[in-house]
Amino acid sequence: MRMQWSVRLVAVMAVGAMMFGLSARTELSAGDTPDIKTIMKKVNGKDGLKTSLTAATKGKPDWDAVAEQSKELVSLAEAMGKNTPPKGDAKSWEKLTKAYLKNATAVAAAAEKKDVKGFASATTKFFSGATCGGCHKSHK
Template sequence: MTNTFVRVGFTAAVAAALFVAVGTPTVAQEKGLTIKDIMKAGHGGTDPLLKQVIFAAKDGKWDAAVAAAKSLDSNAALLHKATPSKGGADSWEKLGGAYHKNTSALLAAAEKKNADGVKTSAGAIQGSCKACHTAHKGK
């Protein structure tokens, strides 16, 4: 039980730090936020931002959906400016740009209270994982 609270608290702290850092990408770099940190806040753990948007929209909790979508979209902007450990710059630009475009579409759908738009955009985001990870995730 305590571990769950610690993980949720850590994830929330990372998400909050990313949200604050949005206006100035250099703050994210100074705080040592990595691509992994950004992706974990958006898609990992027990309560990632994308999951928050999907479930909030499904439940008609549009303020919560918009807040999580804003954080996810802001993080996508930071992610897009990062340099991956693997893969070429052209591929990162293309795939990172597509990811950010999809998170922006998700935010727009949430702001319009468009459940179908949220579902479509979330599906596009989830469908983009393999291509990007194949090209850029590595050790």
């Protein structure tokens, strides 16, 4: 009886270790370029950067947190341009991802300056339907 329990415990631990190993491999290593879906989830998903940065435009922002999140936004925007879109031509993708990066950089610049109005304006522009719609229409 004790031996069966030990065998079961070892089996459960082995399965757990394999699952942990698989999940650890799905995380991005430094230098890996996240795919489009991962970028969209980090930017626009539940509890993503859109939620926190938009909330920071209302009231008094925690500028340290906003600056860090804005830098992540820029990093993700840079990664977006390194991906290949599911459809559409490369010239359009390049143009739209450069605009995406430019808008993300404006958010980060305003956050760095602790410019409340500039940050609110840049954040609104970045997360507007105009920024998203053009890319989705052509490339999603």
